[in-house]
Amino acid sequence: MKATISDVKNHVGSEVTIGVWLANKRSSGKIQFLELRDGTGYIQGVILKNEVSEETWLNAKELTQESSLYITGTVREDRRAPSGFELTVTSLKTIQIAHDYPITPKEHGVEFLMDHRHLWLRSSRQHAILKIRDEIIKATYDFFYDHGFTKVDPPILTGSSAEGTTDLFHTKYFERDAYLSQSGQLYMEAAAMALGKVYSFGPAFRAEKSKTRRHLIEFWMIEPEMAFCTHEESLEIQERYVTYLVQRILQKCQAELQTIGRDTTKLEKIKAPFPRISYDQAIDFLKQEGFTDIEWGDDFGSPHETAIAEHFDVPVFVTEYPAKVKAFYMKPDPDREEVVLCADLLAPEGYGEIIGGSQRIDDLELMKKRYEQYHLNDPSYKWYLELRQYGSVPHSGFGLGLERAVAWICGLDHIRETIPFPRLLNRIYP
Structure with missing residues (x-):
């Protein structure tokens, strides 16, 4: 089922597919955490290595900041998450890998940000x-x-x-x-x-x-x-x-x-x-x-x-x-x-x-x-x-x-x- 981040609250327990950009990511051994956005909001996607295909795991590792993709997963409630929900990822399809995105999580000057x-x-x-x-x-x-x-x-x-x-x-x-x-x-x-x-x-x-x-x-x-x-x-x-x-x-x-x-x-x-x-x-x-x-x-x-x-x-x-x-x-x-x-x-x-x-x-x-x-x-x-x-x-x-x-x-x-x-x-x- 195709959905947006803003309406995942209506699909708890169901599998959805969302078109997203990768805002940030971090990994911890056999888990990858993807911070995702789609214009309607933000949600964290959690990828467990033992629960996805090797192809999905490797594709996720290749994702860079602002890469675009379709992500599929099961919506679950998580009160610790900023949005109140998380996505347990089952698969993803890369649309484009973004290279050398100029605005990184570090500090940038105002003129640089205005130019971009x-x-x-x-x-x-x-x-x-x-x-x-x-x-x-x-x-x-x-x-x-x-x-x-x-x-x-x-x-x-x-x-x-x-x-x-x-x-x-x-x-x-x-x-x-x-x-x-x-x-x-x-x-x-x-x-x-x-x-x-x-x-x-x-x-x-x-x-x-x-x-x-x-x-x-x-x-x-x-x-x-x-x-x-x-x-x-x-x-x-x-x-x-x-x-x-x-x-x-x-x-x-x-x-x-x-x-x-x-x-x-x-x-x-x-x-x-x-x-x-x-x-x-x-x-x-x-x-x-x-x-x-x-x-x-x-x-x-x-x-x-x-x-x-x-x-x-x-x-x-x-x-x-x-x-x-x-x-x-x-x-x-x-x-x-x-x-x-x-x-x-x-x-x-x-x-x-x-x-x-x-x-x-x-x-x-x-x-x-x-x-x-x-x-x-x-x-x-x-x-x-x-x-x-x-x-x-x-x-x-x-x-x-x-x-x-x-x-x-x-x-x-x-x-x-x-x-x-x-x-x-x-x-x-x-």
Whole structure:
């Protein structure tokens, strides 16, 4: 019977055949222990010399790291095994013997591993991280579907920018200028006017020359947008969504969290509602913490966000930023026009901003003024202004950076491990 490692629990006592790669092996006299993987999990295969043919025994001895094979054996329970099961091998068929596999069990430098990212993905740690990433994506779909959202896919090639063209990748769209999208938000606002509550999940690109552990050139964004929704209501959705993601990983990915050595007691604290501080309060706090150079009106960098977040065990909202450091489309506070109805959600443990969101300007005349202030006279912005002209309503939305969320939930040192093939300032290979 053909099976996978993940479903051997359903075949205890039965003989199964699994297509696998050899992750590692060791021998002790007349016993060989094979650490096997098939993409769904890991299992140990035990070969007893006196219980298999001489051909099977010799073929097993010839196997090298990452050799591929079909292995046949009887599934048995073993509570000492990481998966809870072992395979008593009866036969095997070699597909390919791998020679000189470059990633060995010894220590390797980061650049070496990144140059061999196509192979590094096979390691147990990288496998676990990508499984957690996958579960976060599935949980995202489940959450928004259960809350009445419709998934909409905005374009990747755009004729304009959501937040200015400084950090955009420019290309030619036949005879016209075009850009790789840095956000689908403007298009999601249009979709919300048609469908009420929508979200997108897709790639975004920023030509930001940053080398920090929090930045990627190509990354994935989840961007919900909600018609007839205030900023306060959006914050409540955000904290429920993040809580749902964390609880889902704790429920579904215990084995993966254990593999990467994540301290789950920190994740167990993540429950809505989250604390909130205003930008004004954050400035006062930072000055008290020794950031004497920061002034009201300055945007926060990574050290500032880290200092604020370290004061809390759970994510914290920083609200009401100055309008001048935020995007043109954010709605001013009716009681204080120099600040906007927005918030950044900062993850604990030094992971920085994982969500940025706001209530959007819905007044046509105010948006016209913003167009003048930001020099948005390009015809490619005409359609966005028309959203305020034909049936405008209060609406809010936010964007969650998938890789930053994965980095935080997994407790990773660098964002490069959160995506299969990271694109960094100095890296576009492999």
